[in-house]
Amino acid sequence: AQSVTQLDSQVPVFEEAPVELRCNYSSSVSVYLFWYVQYPNQGLQLLLKYLSGSTLVKGINGFEAEFNKSQTSFHLRKPSVHISDTAEYFCAVSESGTGFQKLVFGTGTRLLVSP
Amino acid sequence: DAGITQSPRHKVTETGTPVTLRCHQTENHRYMYWYRQDPGHGLRLIHYSYGVKDTDKGEVSDGYSVSRSKTEDFLLTLESATSSQTSVYFCAISGEDRGDYGYTFGSGTRLTVV
Known part of the structure; x- marks a missing residue:
């Protein structure tokens, strides 16, 4: 079974500052990793995913994440945030191999961007 | 999200009543899932569902049942709603091609049990 830990429940940051949202996972098998964003009163939208290959993954809206197998981490970064990035961010993991993915989600990190 | 719709968007129901939430997709994806947030x-x-009439339980399945009689529809039923089932429910889909890995979510149903 897999599990995900998002250590920070809330991250406040000023506009145009860099940000890192942390995600650690646990699994005894190979995994796929995902980051989702949820804006208020909306569903979740896929930001980026790691399936295989390059450990640095680029996603939408200028976000990127790096898969670190030895540290079992998949931290999300953005070099300069905007007010519009204020949202909740979820890290998720699934066993790799097929299109069927029982995603296990972290509890989320609320990113608060202020002027 | 385009390709997946949930209905209703909001519902208030009384304790003990049955409730059915609907998820409809137009992507022809094989896999469908119900989550609560x-x-x-x-x-x-x-x-979750592997295909038509092929479903299985997740980690919080007590008090819920599902049905999938067509590829495009996945129904979630609360047999007798309780206050602990007040939540936001999301449906998600995924496909078999690597480009479709990772879920596409519906917009959610906010259910309140009073």
């Missing part, structure tokens, strides 16, 4: 818990899997 609660503060402090993130999203937890209720039930």
